[in-house]
Amino acid sequence: MEILPGPLLSQVNNPDDLKKLPREQLHQFCDELRQYIIDVVSVHGGHFAASLGVVELTVALHYIYNTPYDQLVWDVGHQAYGHKILTGRRDTFITNRKYNGLSGFPKRSESEYDTFGVGHSSTSISAALGMAMAAKYKGENRKSVAVIGDGAMTAGMAFEALNHAGVADADMLVILNDNCMSIDPNVGALKEYLTDITTSHTYNKFRDDVWNLLGKLPVGKRFTRDMASKLEAGFKGMVSKSSNLFEALNFRYFGPIDGHNITKLVDTLKDLRSIPGPKLLHIITVKGKGYELAEKDQTKWHAPGLFDKVTGEIYKKKLDVPQPPKYQDVFGHTIIELAEKNEAIMGVTPAMPSGSSLKFMMEKMPDRAFDVGICEQHAVTLSAGLATQGMRVFCNIYSSFMQRAFDQVVHDVAIQKLPVVLCLDRAGLVGEDGPTHHGAYDIAYFRCIPNMIIASPMNEQELRNMMYTSQLPTMNLPFVIRYPRGEGVMPEWKTPFEEMQIGKGRKIKDGQDVAILSFGHPGNFATQAIRELRTEGINPAHYDLRFVKPLDEELLHEAFGRYSKIVTVEDGTVAGGFGSAILEFMAKYNYKAEVKILGIPDRIVEHGTPKELQRECGYDAVAIAETVRDLMKDKVIVNTMIAG
Incomplete structure (x- = not known):
């Protein structure tokens, strides 16, 4: 199924193309960008509601700022789909989150527009401040912008960065995207504080009246801004005991404004770009904006999987037999x-x-x-x-x-x-x-x-x-x-509780010549591999260790005492992980064995389906069987000759 962009979106391959559009067409352009995200994610999957909520902000930022020279940092990153589409990746966006395709998050190696790699939250202000400080040191007129959600603002790291930015005298803008959501609804006093600002009709009406009045006075524009800021700052202290949080940290606070009003955003960002020092713009958005079902159930539509964009039906696997739970x-x-x-x-x-x-x-x-x-x-x-x-x-x-x-x-x-x-x-x-x-x-x-x-x-x-x-x-x-993401292996999982002996594993089966030692869910991969190997005349033993600390030394003494070839399997890094613990045991007790460690290699593993990545990293059932065959190649040759 070919997914085509709208007439305006099809003309925009980068922010320079976007800047050629007249302001009066930006509303239509936002509609087309939002629809394109809906079209692609419904068919190919991915995060959904977060990017819909920042379509207008994304367009306004690239319309006003000189990206990539100006540095734009997206917090968390699953809100950056529109950003990716506008920065040269529209036609490859269908590969988003697919094996060897685009990353689901901003990634420095993927595009010069992705100034900072993000996946965890609350890093944007620190990163953008570092960029702003570097620009100041090098004498560059480069702007730095951090886009952070109200959920991410709850993390201590965000407050640490705000605290430093207030005294660093660096030219940066923090945009607080306030939608009362992370994946689930936000919690805590900060949410209540932001709600207080948002709903304070007295404060917001007074500020608007001040700006409107001073904007009509026959004085210079700069004087008007300074007067308005001073009067506004003074009034904040009187109206609300909590309205000075950001300004107490030496940030100039602007907002809250409607984050879906593209004209207002463009005008505001244009003004803020010319104001030096640390600034915070508070915008109000709706997560899932433009797709009614996502607006109503934002948690469900954070990353819904594949769905029918017309009916809203989320496609689920339909199987006749009971399935294991997650x-x-x-x-x-x-x-x-x-x-x-x-x-x-x-x-x-x-x-x-x-x-x-x-x-x-x-x-x-x-x-x-x-x-x-x-x-x-x-x-x-x-x-x-x-x-x-x-x-x-x-x-x-x-x-x-x-x-x-x-x-x-x-x-x-x-x-x-x-x-x-x-x-x-x-x-x-x-x-x-x-x-x-x-x-x-x-x-x-x-x-x-x-x-x-x-x-x-x-x-x-x-x-x-x-x-x-x-x-x-x-x-x-x-x-x-x-324990891993996703399903287990037991449809009938609600078994009676039994106390486990700490540091005690179990022997699943005896074998000959080689023993497989597994830790955690990958033990099921070992079970699959053993079933296949037994058809070839290879019969490995299998031990489920259950604990990596403390190790079951009694079980390990048995395994190393009986088998000269050992395979360890884990879904953690091979550097310092379960396999390393087994080698330490072997060295401690002077055992001699040929050991193969299977797990996540000592490199960064990119994205793909779990099965694709387990295959790539070499610890799925196929890889376990291949490893055992390699260890047992002499016996495999003999068996082949006999069979011949």
Whole structure:
């Protein structure tokens, strides 16, 4: 199906082409850009509602600013689809998030217009400030603009950057895209503060009256702006106790204005471009703007998958047999089961109640489950504080986002031996979101921390039992449970709880000549490989270790005592991960064996489907079978000769 851009959009291949359009055609151009995003995403998938909400802002920025010389930084990045289409990637946009295609996020190696790679939130102000400071140092008249959502503004890093920018005397503009949403609805005092500004009719009417009045006075324009700013600043202090937050940080605050009024945006940005120093423009937008269903259910339409753009039907796989649940849903329902029996259990997540499925507990037990906003560091230390008071806290954070709270895990949890349960969703290769979201490093960066228990389930039953074990009164150490994005393997997953012995794995099957040691969900890939290998006369043993810290040394003594060829399989980085732990065991006890480590290689892995990436990285069932065949090539040759 060929997707064609509208008549105006088809003429625009870059921002220079956009600048040739008369202002009166920008409204139509925005309509065409929004429709093109709807057309492509409905057929090819991707993030959806965020980019629809910033169409007018995207057009106005490229219309007024001299990009790429002027530096434009998009926070998070899934709102940058319109930006990509306007900067030379319209005709390749159908490859967005596909294997070897365009990245779903801004990426420096992809385009000179992508000034900073982003995937995690709240980095834009720091990056844009760095660019502005460099421009000042080099004497360049280059502008720096950071576009940050109100959800991303909750992170401590954003406030750190604002605090520095206010005294750095750098020429930069922060655009606060206020739509009351991240993936889920925003929470916290900042949301209430922004709502107060937005709905303060007295303040907004007074400011508009001042500007209108002074704009008619027979004095110079510069004097009018200065007078208006001074009167406005003085009035802010009287009208609202909270209206000086940004100005207290030495930012000149403008807004709030309608982020879907392209004419107003163009005029405002043109004026702000000529004002030096740190500035903040507050715009009000609707996530999913222009697609009614996305406006009504913004969480559902954040990244809906493929859908019928006319009816709004989201296409789902239709299968006749029961399917396994997603690991995240097993977590979401299991924590409620446990909490109903243990009043000390609480749940915490940093802005991922839907993605982690903690939303189920938040709905059923709102006084025991909390979304703290995009604040991973706070989430971990909050959990630690609760643990000091006897609470059993399940802190659920995506693996790649947990990287942002590494210090808190060390300083606030591990050193104090607090029994916080860290549930790492999206461990391993997550697919189309790519390198910023892959959960590749958690085994390595947690394995080096003392006092940590690190476990990974091969299936839903093991996940439930790990969760059950982690909250028992006898558990007095931090407990990490990592599991992948997507479905497990057990349609009948709701099994009775059983306590697991810490550091105890299991032998799935005996074998000959070679043993496969697996950690977590990739053990299922090993099972598939073994089924295929047995048809060829090769019969590997299989051990599911379950824990990488502590290791099951008894099981490993058996494996190294019986097998001279070992294959380790994991969905983490091979540098410092599970395979490295096995090599350390082998060296410690002076075993001699030929060991092959399969997992995520020591390089940045780009985007694609999980299956495509697992194949590329060489730890899917096919790769495991190939590795075993290579280790057993002498036996394969003999078997072939006999068969011949």
